[in-house]
Amino acid sequence: MIRDDIxxxxxxxxxxxxxxxxxxxxxxxxxxxxxxxxxxxGKAPDDDDALVVEVLxxxxxxxxxxxxxxxxxxxxxxAAAEAxxxxxxxxxxxxQMSEAETAxxxxxxxxxxxxxxxxxMGRLMAELKARHATTLDMSKASALVKAALG
Numbered sequence: 001m002i003r004d005d006i007x008x009x010x011x012x013x014x015x016x017x018x019x020x021x022x023x024x025x026x027x028x029x030x031x032x033x034x035x036x037x038x039x040x041x042g043k044a045p046d047d048d049d050a051l052v053v054e055v056l057x058x059x060x061x062x063x064x065x066x067x068x069x070x071x072x073x074x075x076x077x078x079a080a081a082e083a084x085x086x087x088x089x090x091x092x093x094x095x096q097m098s099e100a101e102t103a104x105x106x107x108x109x110x111x112x113x114x115x116x117x118x119x120x121m122g123r124l125m126a127e128l129k130a131r132h133a134t135t136l137d138m139s140k141a142s143a144l145v146k147a148a149l150g
Contacts, residue, residue, distance in 0.1 A: 024085040124145055
């Protein structure tokens, strides 16, 4: 499980004295813990790795937005720190599907559910997320789904 990998990496970072990695991993664990608390009141995903991947992808998205803002503001040192955190977080994500693999998955689901137009986008996205949530960047998939249905 990804949680176990994160815990082992934190121990290894502490032993190695890698403050940057230890800090990023601590932030990851805190975000996962917060998501666990939120999941108690709602419906938690059936797959624990899906929950963890969802949290990690959200963290990466936030950091990429911060990097853009820091670079626009001329704060290269802060952008570099955020980029280092992104590298640490990405180590724990499963290999993401390529654009071609994503397009093939979209085409298969589209044919399976009989999606024809933009009115079917919600159903298609829901099925895509159900099947490939851990290996797919949903923001990129959204553009591909729009292209496939448009």
